[in-house]
Structures are given as C-alpha cells and as structure tokens.
Amino acid sequence: MKLKVPLVILIFWFETILFAAEAGMPQLDSKYWLSQSFWLILIFVILYLSISKFFIPKIKDNLDDREKKIKENLDKAKEFSELADKKNLDYENEISKAKKEVIKIITESKKQLDKSISQKKEGFEKELEKEIKKAENEIANLKKNSSESVKILAEEISEKIIENLTGEKLNNSSIKASVNEISKNKMSKYL
C-alpha cells in the first residue's frame, strides 16, 4: 500500500504532464516553472534568514525572560514565605512564653492572696474570739452585778410596799432573807 500510492500518483503525474497542460491545468504549463522556483527560493531564503536571525531570537529571549522572571519571583516568594514561617514560629514561641509567664504570675499572686487572706482571717478570728470573750465577761459581770442590784432593789421595793400596805416597818434582815430565798429560786429564771 505504501508503495502503491506514490507509484500511481507518479504515473498519473507523468501522464498528465504530457496531456493535461492543454486540457486546462495551468500548474502543468512549464512556462513559468523556473520563474516560480526562482522567486520561491529567493523569498523563502530571505524569509528564513529574517526569521532565524531576527524574529526567533526575539521570541525566544522574551520567553526565556518570562521564565526567568517567573522563576525569580517564585524563588523570592518562597524566600518570603520561609521568612514569614520563621517569624510566625518566633511569634508563637513568644506567645507561649508569655502565656507561661502569665500563668506563673497568676498562680503566685493567687498564693500570696490566699496567704494574706488566711492570715487576715486568722487575726480577725482571734480578735473576734477576744471580743466575744470580753463581751461574755461583761455579760457575766453584768449578770452578777445586776443580780446584786436587783436584790437590793427588790429589798427596797418590798420594804416600801410592805410599809405602804401595813404601815409598819419590818426588820431589814428578814426582808433580806426572804428576798434572797425568792431570788435564789426565781432569779435564774429571768436572768
């Protein structure tokens, strides 16, 4: 097959060269073949030279420049991103350090606060106890004193009442004795 096609074309071609020019295929009219070949070669060579010497280096330079620039920019970007990563790490380290310090400070101050609070509480409790004792003493004193004075008052009042009721004076010691007796029984009830 590979052989057949060109052969057929070749036979067809030679036949048509002989007969087709008059039949209307201007391609096979050999009058301008040399002219066409000459101008083709001339124009193609000039085009080739201008493209290979002038245009292709320009396009290639431009493409290379772009690739270089993109690579440079990528490298720079990579550098910057590495720097940013480093900075970020530093920053995180700093933050974690600061956090640790803050926790330390907080626990320390808490301890101190607790200590001072407990100290104050103790002092306060002691004072309170003292105060309570004092008050208790006072109350006890008052009780003692008041029972005495109540007794005297009761003696006086009972003497006066008896005097007013009976019109005669009773023996002081007997009143005292009875008041004492009554108060012994009833005083603890009221005081």
Added chain:
Amino acid sequence: MAANPMSQFKVYRIGPEIKFGNIDLSFTNASLFMLISAFTICLFLYFSSKQKSIIPSRLQLISEIFYNFIAKMISDTAGSKAKPYFPFIFTLFMFILLCNMIGMLPYSFTVTSHIIVTLIMALFIFAAVTIIGFVKHGFKYLSIFVPKGVPVVLLPLITIIEIISYLSRPVSLSVRLFANMMAGHTMLKVFGSFVISLGLLGGWLPLSFSVALTGLEILVAFLQAYVFAILTCIYLNDALNLHH
C-alpha cells in the same frame, strides 16, 4: 469561459519581462502572493515581538503559541537533536500556512496549489535530509533501507521497497499539499459557479455548501501546513536518529 474552475490557477506576468538568455524569471502573480505571504509573516512577527511584556498581548501570545507549537512538534517527533533546524521548520510551517490561508481570500492566488512550488520545497527537504543523514552517519545511513527483524529471504524485496518508498518521499510530500489545495479550490470554484448558474431560486443549496466548504478548506489549509511540517520532522528524525 470565465467560470472555468482551473483559470484561478493561471500564472501570468506582472510588470516587465525578466529574461536571462532563454530563462524567463519574470515577476508573476505567484511571486506576488509569495511576497505577500512572506511580508505578512514578517509584519506579524515584527508587531508580535515588538513589545516584550511579561504578560503577553494578544498578538504576542499568538506568536508564542506558534513558537511553542512548532517547538513541541519538533521535540516530540525528532528529539532534541533537531533543535538547530527549528528556524527552518518554523519558516516552512509559517510560509505554507500563510500561503494556504491567503489563498482562501477571494480573488487571491494560492501559491501552494502549484506542483512546482511544493515540489521545490519537497525536493529541497529530501536533499537536505539525505545530506544530513550521510554527514551524521556516513555510509551507515544506508542501513535505513534494511529494517531490523526481517527474515533473510524477504530482505532483498523489503530493501527494494524501502528504497522506492524513500525516493518517493518528495513526490508524496509535494503532491499531497498541491493536490489538496488544488482540489479544494477547484471545488469551491465549481460550487461558486453553481450558485450563479442556478440563480436566485436554486442557488441557496450550493451557496450553503460553499460556506461549509470554505470552513473545511480553512481547516485543510492549516492541516496541510501541519502535515508538511511534521513529515519534514519525521524525515529529519530518520536522518538524525538512525534507529532502523
């Protein structure tokens, strides 16, 4: 007859007759359209590579796409050894593409629809590839005609076939391009004349056909330029990397 579909391929002289003895080198319409194609390529490449911006403009992007397209084609088919031939392949591809494309304009002339033009290019490529092969490999280049792994009995026949197929390369290369361009343009012309002859009532069908064919021909114009270039790369690959 004005509607002769072949009259579009006629070559005629423009300007004065240039003659050296018996040799007629007059400037013709074919030469004019070669010049227009080459000039268009130069203009395009000049304006597309004028400003070197990192973010390419549209024109610059087109030229870079062509550049990368052809560079990839060469490296895919012929490897890195073919790099020195990049400008030639690039020129070849651009020239054929522009000749084909400019030929698609109405009233223009298609340079590549002439067998002599494509044959000159194909013969040059054939000769260059053969010379490169012999320069790179010496007489070992002849081993391209002897494929490996073929039974000894078949070897003489295969070798003859290989030689014929090698020698028919320029013919197939040139005829492929020429025949494609000629057939397409003839068909366009035929359908165009149908539009006129069928008139306002019946002309619509061939007209729509004509539109479709124009699209097809633009595709063929690109495809044939690509095929021509890639076959050149393949031949170059045979000469550079002798792997038979």
